[in-house]
Amino acid sequence: SAVISQKPSRDICQRGTSLTIQCQVDSQVTMMFWYRQQPGQSLTLIATANQGSEATYESGFVIDKFPISRPNLTFSTLTVSNMSPEDSSIYLCSVEQGTDTQYFGPGTRLTVL
Amino acid sequence: GQQLNQSPQSMFIQEGEDVSMNCTSSSIFNTWLWYKQEPGEGPVLLIALYKAGELTSNGRLTAQFGITRKDSFLNISASIPSDVGIYFCAGYGGSQGNLIFGKGTKLSVKP
Numbered sequence: 001s002a003v004i005s006q007k008p009s010r011d012i013c014q015r016g017t018s019l020t021i022q023c024q025v026d027s028q029v030t031m032m033f034w035y036r037q038q039p040g041q042s043l044t045l046i047a048t049a050n051q052g053s054e055a056t057y058e059s060g061f062v063i064d065k066f067p068i069s070r071p072n073l074t075f076s077t078l079t080v081s082n083m084s085p086e087d088s089s090i091y092l093c094s095v096e097q098g099t100d101t102q103y104f105g106p107g108t109r110l111t112v113l
Numbered sequence: 114g115q116q117l118n119q120s121p122q123s124m125f126i127q128e129g130e131d132v133s134m135n136c137t138s139s140s141i142f143n144t145w146l147w148y149k150q151e152p153g154e155g156p157v158l159l160i161a162l163y164k165a166g167e168l169t170s171n172g173r174l175t176a177q178f179g180i181t182r183k184d185s186f187l188n189i190s191a192s193i194p195s196d197v198g199i200y201f202c203a204g205y206g207g208s209q210g211n212l213i214f215g216k217g218t219k220l221s222v223k224p
Contacts (some may be wrong), residue, residue: 033212041216042201042216043156043203045211058211092156099163100143100146100161100163100205100206103158104148104155104157104158105155106154106155107153107154
């Protein structure tokens with residue numbers, strides 16, 4: 001399976017600021033995704049990062065709050081904009097390899113004060 | 114939207130015991146995946162199931178894709194302390210087309 005890395009692994013940010021999270025894969029993949037995992041909760045899909053076009057957002061998530069870039073088939077970024085304490089979560093990227101199988105990165109643990 | 118009902122929510126067992134957890138849905142899924150997440154880590158894929166009735170093993174872990182395509186279970190035999198973590202089921206298919214996650218089963222193993 002693909003090796004996925006994320007930067008930063010964790011961060012503590014002030015309210016009103018923005019943080020960009022990077023996801024790097026060691027092989028080319030078509031499908032990349034961004035998830036949020038709130039404390040003690042399950043994973044919720046934020047968006048599908050499409051290479052060469054705008055990301056596809058799930059209900060409840062908007063581009064102004066979570067802009068996503070996907071410049072090539074091995075890299076994507078997620079920005080959490082104008083942060084509030086409610087944005088404190090683990091943010092995870094994943095890739096699809098094979099049929100209907102996703103592999104996850106180690107996550108970025110974000111705390112907003 | 115579609116939901117996966119995962120149970121139990123948590124389990125406290127003695128080392129050496131067998132463990133069973135399951136996921137059910139009112140909708141049909143085409144793929145069932147089981148993940149384990151340890152503190153500070155991302156979910157790690159344990160077993161993937163693609164066909165109704167499929168029974169797959171990975172070491173001490175065994176998972177089955179239910180015949181109705183609406184459920185799946187994961188068994189862990191002879192548990193050990195490093196089995197501790199949160200186990201998530203996830204399913205693909207149905208109207209949403211995205212990977213849907215259960216709420217997780219938190220496993221604690223007493224040595």
